[in-house]
Amino acid sequence: MQLAKLSSLLVAALPAAINALRVPNSDTPLFNLIATGCNSCGIDYKPVRLYGGADYFSVLDGTGPIAEFYFSQGNLLAVNPSTSNxxxxxxxxxxxxxxxxxxxxxGQFGTVLGSSTNKCAAYSPLTLASFNENSQLGATLMFNGTGGFYVCGLTSEVYYKADPNDGPSGCNPISLFTLPVTEDSSASTASGSGRSFLGLF
Structure with missing residues (x-):
């Protein structure tokens, strides 16, 4: 059921991907990260938000802007669609x-303007890998060559763990899939930007 729903969403996104938005000089078009894998958590098919957790950490719940990601020179970057910055x-x-x-x-997955003061913060290797069950449908976010992402806590913060027993308890594994961002002047979104999210959110 989960694979069928994900496949239908990604197939629907393929025509839109042709007109996907790009940041100048970026390596990829803009994309959202969509969490799947924990239907019982109430977060299946929810987008990663730019912030909303402690400090600058990404969450799946709340009212923070939906992050729009892209790669540039091997770095995973994001923009806030609700501002002109x-x-x-x-x-x-x-x-x-x-x-x-x-x-x-x-550690928690998140975004920061400039650089973090935390000397242990890791900016790479965050990469994308083809969807194993169908390489034509989207991609998944990887860190150190593995998925390893989890949803934790009441605010559904996104964590990376090298081992399931690392870090906070009570977390559930998730996958983060890409979905292209497109412009739709008739769309009414949580960010108010006119972005199209295929009716997901």
């Missing part, structure tokens, strides 16, 4: 320093 946010995994002095193997 063109300065990009940098995506990162906010790993923290442990008591032993090294960097933890888990």
């Amino acid at each position: 063109s300065q990009p946010y940098r995506a990162l995994i906010n790993t923290q320093q442990t008591g032993a002095g090294d960097c933890a193997t888990y």
Whole structure:
């Protein structure tokens, strides 16, 4: 059921992808990240929001703007569709320093303007991989060559974990799929930007 629904959404997105929006000099068109894999959590097919959790961390619930991501020179960046500010946010995994002095193997996924003051924050390798069950349908976000993303807490914050037992408990695994962003002047969206999200949100 989940695969069938995801496939229908991505197939519907293919014509729109031809006219997908781009940031000048970017390597990819703009795309949203859509969470799947935890229907019981109430977050299936919800978009990653630019912020809404603690500080600058991404969440799946709330009223924060829906993040619009793109790659440029190998870096995952994001823009806020609800403002005219063109300065990009940098995506990162906010790993923290442990008591032993090294960097933890888990952290919140988020975005930041400029750079984080956290020396353990990891900006790469965030990459996209083809959807294993159908390489023609979208892509999934990867870190260190694996998915490893989870939804945690009451605000549905997005975490990366190298091991399921790392970090906070009570989390559920999710996958983050891409969906192209297109312009639709007749659309009424949460961001108020006229972006089209294929009726998902």
